[in-house]
Amino acid sequence: MRHENPATLYRVATGVMPCDQKDTSGFAPTMRGEIMPTLRVVRRQLGLSTGNLLVLGALLSHLPCRDPKTGAERPITPDMMLVVFAGNRALCDRANGMDERVLRRHIGRLTEAGLVVRRSSASGKRFPLKRKGTIVDAFGIDLSPLLQRMEELREMAKQETELREEIRNLRARALAIRANLATQAVCLEERERLEDIRRVLRRTGLTPQDLGKVIAELQAASDAAVGLADTDQFSAATEANNYPKNPDLPNQHRKPVMHQMTPKMSASDGQNVRLEESLNIEDKKKKNPDPEEAWERCEELRSFYPDIDPTPEGVVKVIYDFGRMLNVNERTLIKACHSIGVGTMLRAMDHIAKNAARIARPERYLDRMIRDVETGVSIGWA
Secondary structure (H helix, E strand, O other), rough: EEEEOHHHHHHHHHHHOHHHHHHHOOOOOOHHHHHHHHHHHHHHHOOOOOHHHHHHHHOOOOOOOOOOOOOOOOOOOOOOOOOOOHHHHHHHHHOOOOHHEEEEEHHHHHOOHHHHEEEOHOOOOOOOOEEOOOEEEEEEEHHHHHHHHHHHHHHOOOHHHHHHHHHHHHHHHHHHHHHHHHOOOOOOHHHHHHHHHHHHHOOOOOOOOHHHHHHHHHHHHHHHHHHHHHHHHHHHHHHHHHOOOOOOHHHHOOOOOOOOOOOOOOOOOOOOOOOOOOHHHHHHHHOOOOHHHHHHHHHHHHHHHHOOOOOOHHHHHHHHHHHHHHHOOOHHHHHHHHHHHHHHHHHHHHHHHHHHHHOOOOOHHHHHHHHHHHHHHHHHOO
16 A cells, blocks of 8 residues: 655645655546546446445545636646545545445555555644645645546546447347247247346346357257248148149049048038138237237337337337336246237237236236137237
C-alpha cells in the first residue's frame, strides 16, 4: 500500500519544494460524469465490487469541479486539487451511510487496484496544507492514478461493450433456433435436451466460443430435422406416383383401405338415422388457423410486440417470451404448441393478455384452455 512521506508534504506547504500536483504526469481533461459509467462496465476486470464503486463515487463527489462563478460543471484537469481530505464521517454520509470500518476496507481495495493513493499524515488525519491562505496540497486520498488511467479504462470499456453485444446477438440467435426445434420436438429425450440447452444459455459467464458451439449443435439438429421432413415428403410423393388415385387401375395395385369387409346390410339397418353435417372449410380453419393469419387477429399481443416479423420462428418466439412473462413453465408451452398448434396457441395467449387483470393463475388457466380444445368443447376465444 503506497503512502506519501509527511515530511515531503510539509516542505511543499512551506514553499521549500514545489507542489507535487504540478509534477504528476498529465492526463486529458475528463468530465466527472464520465468516470463512473466507464468503471461500471469494467468493474469485473478490475476486481471491484459495487461497494468499492460506491466509495469511489463518494470520493469523486468531493473534487472541486463546480465553477465558483457560474456553478457549471467543469472538466477535471491536472492542475486541479485531486487529493480528497474529507473525513470518514463525511465520506460515509455520501456513501449512503456506510459504516466506517466498511469504508476503510473499500478504500484499501481501491488502493490495491491502483486507482487511488493514500497520502497519510503523521497522525493519520486528513487535512489541507495552505500557503498564504491558499490550499496547495493536502493529506488524504489522491485520485490522480485513476484519472491517469482513464484513457486505458475507456478502451477497456469499449472492448467490453462490443463483447457483450456480440454475446447478446449470439444468445438471441441460439434461442431462436432452439425455439424452432422445440415446436418440432416429439420424444421426451429431445425435449429434455432442449431444456438443458436453455439452462446453458441462461449462464452469465458464456463466451462467444461457447455460444458458437451451442449454435453449431442446434444448427446441426435443425438441418437434420429439415432433411428428415424432406425425406418424408419425397416418400409421400413417390408413393403417390406409384399408386395414383385412378379408379381404372387393377385391384392388385391398390392398397386396401380396410382389412375386413363389413357384412352386407341396408343403409339404415332398420333405423332412422340423421347424418351429422361435416365441418366446413371455415370451421376447420378456425380450429387450426395459420400462425400468420392468427397473428393478424391477435391485437393485444401485437401491441406488446409491434416489430415482430410474423414468420413461424417469430410467432414462436412471441409465445415463449410472453409465456415467461406470465411465469408459465416452458414444458407447458411446448406441450400446448404440439397439441393445439401454434396458431391456436397464439389466440390463447392473446385471450390471456386481454384478460390478464382477472386471471390469477395463467398457467392453470392455459391448461384448461388446452383441455377444452383437445376435447372439442365450444370455445369463443379461438
